[in-house]
Amino acid sequence: MIPSFIxxxxxxxxxxxxxxxxxxxxxxxxxxxxxxxDVGYRSFDTAMIYLNEEGLGKAIKKCGIPRDExxxxxxxxxxxxxxxxxxxxFYASLKxxxxxxxxxxxxxxxxxxxxxxxxxxxxxxxxxxxxxKVIGVSNFIKPVLIKLLDNCEIKPLVNQVEMHPIxxxxxxxxxxxxxxxxxxAWRPIARGKLRKEPLLTIAxxxxxxxxxxxxxxxxxxxxxxxxxxxxxxxxxxxxxxxxFELEKIDIEAINGMNTFIRTGESPDExxxxxxx
Numbered sequence: 001m002i003p004s005f006i007x008x009x010x011x012x013x014x015x016x017x018x019x020x021x022x023x024x025x026x027x028x029x030x031x032x033x034x035x036x037x038d039v040g041y042r043s044f045d046t047a048m049i050y051l052n053e054e055g056l057g058k059a060i061k062k063c064g065i066p067r068d069e070x071x072x073x074x075x076x077x078x079x080x081x082x083x084x085x086x087x088x089x090f091y092a093s094l095k096x097x098x099x100x101x102x103x104x105x106x107x108x109x110x111x112x113x114x115x116x117x118x119x120x121x122x123x124x125x126x127x128x129x130x131x132x133k134v135i136g137v138s139n140f141i142k143p144v145l146i147k148l149l150d151n152c153e154i155k156p157l158v159n160q161v162e163m164h165p166i167x168x169x170x171x172x173x174x175x176x177x178x179x180x181x182x183x184x185a186w187r188p189i190a191r192g193k194l195r196k197e198p199l200l201t202i203a204x205x206x207x208x209x210x211x212x213x214x215x216x217x218x219x220x221x222x223x224x225x226x227x228x229x230x231x232x233x234x235x236x237x238x239x240x241x242x243x244f245e246l247e248k249i250d251i252e253a254i255n256g257m258n259t260f261i262r263t264g265e266s267p268d269e270x271x272x273x274x275x276x
Contacts, residue, residue, distance in 0.1 A: 001040040008180040017043030019228030033059035047075035057097035073104035081115035086122035104134040160184035168258040188225035198253040216241040
């Protein structure tokens with residue numbers, strides 16, 4: 001039902017995953033994960049800081065989907081940078097999730113100065129041991145990503161960043177794709193801020209919603225998206241995007257919506273580090 005992107009190491013990654021940010025209540029995370037699995041999701045994205053790893057782990061067992069059909073992502077938080085802290089944090093997440101391995105493990109933010117370099121070395125170790133299928137980063141802007149690539153043995157396979165029609169980091173996306181790094185879009189429907197032209201007109205043309213048009217636009221740009229919702233009907237809507245293709249004129253119109261204004265935190269403001 002949901003097609004996959006194939007990473008450089010051969011791992012298949014569902015083109016649309018289910019985001020769980022701010023879903024902390026144990027009953028709600030259980031309901032959301034089971035409903036999402038029931039309608040077709042096989043990829044679930046969490047993080048240490050979301051405080052729902054344990055609930056997610058219990059829910060994916062309850063939903064009855066075989067482990068090898070699931071793709072689970074979690075992320076290392078800012079206070080766990082460094083080689084030893086990274087190893088400790090990873091095993092803690094693994095335990096909370098109740099899993100034997102994690103499909104995708106990301107550095108959530110680059111951190112201060114060069115703290116991501118020893119952190120990455122620890123992640124390389126875990127990857128080589130088979131405890132992580134895909135190692136990657138999140139919120140890495142191009143200068144920081146370049147520095148990581150200059151100091152790693154295994155290149156990141158993923159960079160999860162804010163991306164949607166209102167904020168299009170084209171230069172970063174092009175650099176990632178040139179280096180075989182899959183771009184994952186968090187907040188891909190911009191928290192409901194997409195009900196505006198030309199998306200409204202384009203949505204009517206294809207008998208879709210603006211959110212669906214945004215998610216399809218991302219897919220055609222070869223970016224994986226991670227929409228989050230607690231409503232079953234929206235879960236269904238967000239993966240019902242593979243039965244049509246956008247015409248070039250519509251893609252160009254959406255490209256023209258870029259304001260370069262984020263809806264979330266900026267990596268170069270969230271951390272005051274200078275990358276030389």
